[in-house]
Amino acid sequence: MATFDVRSTFAGRHVLLSGATGFVGKVWLAMLLDRLPEIGHLYVLIRSKKRPAHERFERALNTSPAFRPLHERFGADLSDYLERRLTVVEGDVSLPGLGIDPAVAAPLRKKLDLVVNFAGLVDFNPDLRDALASNVEGAVHAADFVAACDHAALLHVSTCYVAGTREGRIPESLDPTRTPNGTPFDAERELEHLHALVAETVTAADDPAVHDEIREQIVARLERRGLAPKESRIRAMAARLHRRRVKEALIEAGTRRATELGWPNTYTYTKALAEALLAARAETIPVALFRPAIVESAESFPFPGWNEGFNTSGPLVYLAGTWLRHIPAKHYNKLDVIPVDHVARGLTTAAVALLHREHRLVYQCGTSDLRPLTMDRIFDLSALAHRKHLRTHGATKARRVLLSRWDITVSTPEGLLSVRNIRRVVHQANRFLRHGLPSKIPHEVREKADELAHTGENAERRLRQIEDVMDLFQPFIHDHDFTFECRALREVPIRDPAFRFDPASIDWRRYWMDVHMPGLRRWCFPEYEGKEREAYQAPHPVTVVRAEERFGIEPGRGAGEAARS
Amino acid sequence: MSKTPATSDRAAFVRAEGVLVDRGVLSAVAYMAAHRPGFRERGLRLLQTAAAAPLFAALGQRDRSLGNRVAHLPLRDMSEDRIAILAEEYVEDILRDKVLDTGVELLKGLRREGFTVVVLSEGIDEVMGRLVRSLGVADEVHTNRLEYRAGRATGKLLDPVVGGYEGGRFVRDWGRRRGLDLSRCRAYASKAPDVLLLSAVGEPCAVNPDFTLRKAAREANWPIRDYPA
Numbered sequence: 166m167a168t169f170d171v172r173s174t175f176a177g178r179h180v181l182l183s184g185a186t187g188f189v190g191k192v193w194l195a196m197l198l199d200r201l202p203e204i205g206h207l208y209v210l211i212r213s214k215k216r217p218a219h220e221r222f223e224r225a226l227n228t229s230p231a232f233r234p235l236h237e238r239f240g241a242d243l244s245d246y247l248e249r250r251l252t253v254v255e256g257d258v259s260l261p262g263l264g265i266d267p268a269v270a271a272p273l274r275k276k277l278d279l280v281v282n283f284a285g286l287v288d289f290n291p292d293l294r295d296a297l298a299s300n301v302e303g304a305v306h307a308a309d310f311v312a313a314c315d316h317a318a319l320l321h322v323s324t325c326y327v328a329g330t331r332e333g334r335i336p337e338s339l340d341p342t343r344t345p346n347g348t349p350f351d352a353e354r355e356l357e358h359l360h361a362l363v364a365e366t367v368t369a370a371d372d373p374a375v376h377d378e379i380r381e382q383i384v385a386r387l388e389r390r391g392l393a394p395k396e397s398r399i400r401a402m403a404a405r406l407h408r409r410r411v412k413e414a415l416i417e418a419g420t421r422r423a424t425e426l427g428w429p430n431t432y433t434y435t436k437a438l439a440e441a442l443l444a445a446r447a448e449t450i451p452v453a454l455f456r457p458a459i460v461e462s463a464e465s466f467p468f469p470g471w472n473e474g475f476n477t478s479g480p481l482v483y484l485a486g487t488w489l490r491h492i493p494a495k496h497y498n499k500l501d502v503i504p505v506d507h508v509a510r511g512l513t514t515a516a517v518a519l520l521h522r523e524h525r526l527v528y529q530c531g532t533s534d535l536r537p538l539t540m541d542r543i544f545d546l547s548a549l550a551h552r553k554h555l556r557t558h559g560a561t562k563a564r565r566v567l568l569s570r571w572d573i574t575v576s577t578p579e580g581l582l583s584v585r586n587i588r589r590v591v592h593q594a595n596r597f598l599r600h601g602l603p604s605k606i607p608h609e610v611r612e613k614a615d616e617l618a619h620t621g622e623n624a625e626r627r628l629r630q631i632e633d634v635m636d637l638f639q640p641f642i643h644d645h646d647f648t649f650e651c652r653a654l655r656e657v658p659i660r661d662p663a664f665r666f667d668p669a670s671i672d673w674r675r676y677w678m679d680v681h682m683p684g685l686r687r688w689c690f691p692e693y694e695g696k697e698r699e700a701y702q703a704p705h706p707v708t709v710v711r712a713e714e715r716f717g718i719e720p721g722r723g724a725g726e727a728a729r730s
Numbered sequence: 731m732s733k734t735p736a737t738s739d740r741a742a743f744v745r746a747e748g749v750l751v752d753r754g755v756l757s758a759v760a761y762m763a764a765h766r767p768g769f770r771e772r773g774l775r776l777l778q779t780a781a782a783a784p785l786f787a788a789l790g791q792r793d794r795s796l797g798n799r800v801a802h803l804p805l806r807d808m809s810e811d812r813i814a815i816l817a818e819e820y821v822e823d824i825l826r827d828k829v830l831d832t833g834v835e836l837l838k839g840l841r842r843e844g845f846t847v848v849v850l851s852e853g854i855d856e857v858m859g860r861l862v863r864s865l866g867v868a869d870e871v872h873t874n875r876l877e878y879r880a881g882r883a884t885g886k887l888l889d890p891v892v893g894g895y896e897g898g899r900f901v902r903d904w905g906r907r908r909g910l911d912l913s914r915c916r917a918y919a920s921k922a923p924d925v926l927l928l929s930a931v932g933e934p935c936a937v938n939p940d941f942t943l944r945k946a947a948r949e950a951n952w953p954i955r956d957y958p959a
Contacts, residue, residue, distance in 0.1 A: 572767035
């Protein structure tokens, strides 16, 4: 059987990455630069925001710990190394032609061998407009861009959880004609329907009656606060409130449509829609859909424990270290966690298959079929890791002695000590303190009660946030049990073991106790607590080359503007 | 039968409990039972350990294998992860202070004399294996092993159970596999059921022996070594 050599496959190849500043994108990019110096050239598609695209990317390169191995390896020479291998392309996946200046796009289309689309919105229930732009139209624009290239292929990063409310073993296949609950599905018509839904929701929110109601609310609020109802102030507040109302309506509209069709949230629904749209294009362009499961801390690259942001296991594991002792989850349900560096290896594997045109349409990248990790085990390991940490680092004696020895319990969402029930009790207590006390009580008692109620209201707010997080995660930790088949990646005959996708090598106990939990504690928990995250600053800040410089083009009007025009 | 080459032609067999450490298996089991998830489960398993204690003591003088099996029952349904982590904690927080310095010196001396030191312990590998390996005074460690199914302990010990009358058979088999002359080998133990282990070698020594072993050692004219208090 012929095997693929990763180095020779990538040698001289030109690859465009969109969404390269995301968690997975950064790690894959760093891995390519670190391990495959033979690569022809990497183009990184970056959107300009307040800062120009190249500055944003330079900032990521110089401050993200994901690039630490590169800085350590190349030191002051990293700029030179990158100058020969990497170019920043200004663009925006939500725009046609990926928002790339046509003068830049023309030479790119001739050179590119592979486009990898990481771009996407990972919020579970975002504003439907944003989800459509990033998750659906971004994918379609990437496919259209590839179709206009001379010889490029598309590797689109999706998620295993497009499985929605399906149960059990999830094969590496795609049926674009049915939703997870069996509803007939036509992706193109669904996209039209969503655009109509967005327009309808926005129009409904623009009704003069809605504006009047908002205005009345604001005036009443200002009067309650004893502020003068100035017209300019009312207008500014009304505009803000209206925007929020529209956003909330669109969040709700997206979630409603997703659940109607059998997806737990807008994220998985729009990702699935994008897959269906791309599948229809698979006959004309080489395309592969790459579905990672729950991507978590790196096992070894860029360094053990690297993680960032609001990932899936992080908040759950964080809660296991608080005084909340009941988490709604189902015993023996699997949570398909995969370290980010394993995902990066999987991506390399899928890319190799795609570059050889011996690819499959779907590659799932998880652990549940070969190295399953159950909810019980996750909470057991998390409790043990917290115990280990709290015994020596607990802030108070109660945390060191009691909390460290008090394990979290996996229970039903309706359990007696569920977050919802605790919040209800706190709410009732607050109500009593605010309104239930007799009117003729000493002033000091009233003050104390108000103080207590204030603390209680803060606790209630926090509990409400936790409850919302639980609701978001419930489909994954309680409602459904998935086993994602991940054969396709394992079957790609990669010659060099260092590049092979090998989830069987993961030792969960070592990973969870010594890698993942310390990683979360260092990189994610501070964020949950509203604290400053550990900063990283490259010892030798690097600069990058812009596409205009690379191709000798006059700096244009800005990619977005060019594309729109 | 194929022979496994020994690192030297003389071996010393040492029972850890009483010679190298001053703690028995029940202490480790109680520690783990006290740190199971759930307060109810902790209470129940601690009671079970307490109930096993007199049985273990009574059986200790007769059938230590059965005693060991009973002693480890409270670990039933505990996850392998928890046992491993708690074992690490127990070793570092409790057991390391119970290591007998004289025992460590004894084993070091044996290695200096060229003996292959084989430590036998009725504790489980997660605890005693970890401790003895970390001390770096033994060439081999043979401990009891818990049976696990789907990542959880069944509460049963896998055969052969260390600590019973099988000690003698173990030494003979070990010596035969390596082609050793057992009359030139040594053994050190402190409990009565180890009498067969001691009698299997040419140079037995009772260390801090209990009443029955002390009597047997005197009758057999074996050297008796009591550690200084």
